[in-house]
Amino acid sequence: RGISVAGLNGEHGKMAKHQHELSHLSAGFALIADITLAILGGGLKRKERISARLGDALSQLYLASATLKQFHNDGEPAADLPLVNWSLARAKFEAQNALLAVLENYPSKAAAMLLKVIVFPLGRRYKAPNDVLDHTVADILLKPSQTRDRLTENVFISDEHGQTGKLERALLLTEETQAIERKIKQALGRKAMLLAQTEQLAADSLEQGVINEKEAKLLVEAAQARNEVIQVDAFASLARTA
8 A cells, every 4th residue: 555654744844845745655555556456366466577667666655754754853954955855755655666677667558658657647747856955965974973873773883993993084084184185185286195105196196385294194094994994805815826
């Protein structure tokens, strides 16, 4: 059956448009699922791709409903809006595509045409998140903030010796050195930053008085932390036996 998302944020809340569109998709899913079961009956089990696509649509609707509920429970913080908008746009887009894929492969072409007119009278109306929203979300995820803390609240972060701990340390160091890198770029130019190794760049910048010794050390430390988290050892055993 369809998923009800009514009442999570109120009729005039920030998410009213999303609620309305999810209710539309939820009702469409319920109608398509009921008609499919009426036409195929027990044969639906043998139509594995149709049942799988219905499952895909249902999963996306559940994810969207959970996103709305979590946003409501967190007090609808404005800083979380890009993440919520991205998640709901993606869920609606994927649910729509799954339902249309069901109808495009329907055993009854007449029923498929009728259901398309009822559920998607204007065709594909939901789009994937655009590049601007993608970049906004990526920017949020790459900077320490309360929004990022809420998102990773239940994610296990190891100590500095574990992989997640190393990744978090590299992120924090990179954020901390951005101002230093901007200072170097302004003094030496972008070309110098691209061509020089970090250690050499830090040494040159220190020698020219662009940065101090503490900043130079921090710059090298951040580069080493980033390099450590991107290393792989998948072929180490082959190298030892070669």
